[in-house]
Amino acid sequence: MSLENSPIDAVDVEGFFSLVEKNIGVSLDASKAYLIQSRLSNVVSKHGFAGHTPLLRFLITNPVGDIHWQAFEAMTTNETSFFRDIHPFEILKTTIFTDLIQKRKDARELNIWSAASSTGQEPYSIAILLREYFPELAGWKIRILATDISEQALEKASLGIYNQTEIQRGLSEAQIQRHFIKLPGGHYEINADLRSMVQFKQMNLIHDWPLMPKFDLILMRNVLIYFNQLTKAKIVKRLHSQLLDASSYLILGSSESILFDQAYRIVQLDRVSYYQKR
Ligand SMILES: C[S@@+](CC[C@H](N)C(=O)[O-])C[C@H]1O[C@@H](n2cnc3c(N)ncnc32)[C@H](O)[C@@H]1O
Incomplete structure (x- = not known):
């Protein structure tokens, strides 16, 4: 042995x-x-x-x-894919962004945080969705902050280069054609417009959080499951003060719930639950 x-x-x-x-x-x-x-x-x-x-x-x-x-x-698990668990992205498309665009029409600004963004597929999926379905956002200030603890994951995310298998998980052929440049060797690079919409930063969710803007939408998907109850409760409490106001949205992974925190109200729409400040 x-x-x-x-x-x-x-x-x-x-x-x-x-x-x-x-x-x-x-x-x-x-x-x-x-x-x-x-x-x-x-x-x-x-x-x-x-x-x-x-x-x-x-x-x-x-x-x-x-x-x-x-x-x-x-020891971190970086599993992710474009438009992972498609349902939250459907709700973003049909309901959440329409609502936010209406509510933020004077400020013409949207701040989005993909917390635990792994290799970037989640924030880029948001960027793709905004570009494909919300042309009225042209001229708005859109900021997608994507954070993760893993330097390696962030490095890959920043490059925005994916292999054939990664690109085919969640994207249609038309989306690949529209938003990616085929590189020699069979890899695909996200186009400069989508790349420029996302800012990647390293951040440990259990350390002090840096000064960040208040967000209209936070996605914290498939990371709370790895934490114990006390850590989870502390993070969820901090997320609350990071949401701009009662019309902001928090989306977790499909197997995650924060029903224990009374400061949030849960809304169930189709197969998706999202959270807002009470
Ligand atoms: C399974 S991935 C989720 C990726 C994406 N949100 C999704 O749902 O497809 C979990 C991510 O959480 C990150 N993570 C684990 N512990 C963390 C911590 N303390 N602070 C920030 N990120 C952490 C890991 O590096 C990993 O990239």
Whole structure:
């Protein structure tokens, strides 16, 4: 058995998982120990550790530094796709943007935040939707802020370059033609107009939040599921003060709910739930 595959002691798993939770909020239990083998191999080899156990022991016994952040980042799940779980995008198209355009017609400004944007498909889907269905927004100030903890995910998002499989997940052939430039080698680059609508920034949701504008729409999808109840409650409370007013919208992932927070009212439309300030 190679060192890399030797079983990892439960105490090391627990020590590392508690560091992960403390630093990035992601809560993992012993049933997820297998992720250590699959996700930390790059960190093990990049820094010349003799295997996963020596890496874990280093992380557990040393102050948090660069290697820690690489390991924490490796434990995040970056799964995403264009127009993921299509229903919220349908509601954005049929209801939410129409309402916001009406309510913000004097300010002619929309601030949107894709929190935990991973490799960019979510904020770019919003940009595509706005360009395709809301020509009346020409001349408006539209800002889409996209944040994530993962530097690697943000780097890819900023480049806006996707492979054939990624581009085909959620986009029609017509949308690919309209919004992407085909590069030699089979990759596709988002066009400059859509790219310029999105600003990418690194942000750890469990640290202090930087000064940000108040938002008309926040999408925080498929990230709260990784946090424990206390962390979730704290983030949801902070989101509340980040929404501009009672006509602003918060959309979570389809399996996520914040019914525990009485400061929000939940609205159910077709298969989608969204939240607004009470
Ligand atoms: C499954 S992806 C969701 C992407 C997109 N919102 C979607 O629904 O398709 C979860 C993202 O949350 C990010 N994440 C995890 N912990 C985070 C934290 N503490 N702060 C900010 N982002 C975090 C991960 O890096 C990952 O890109």
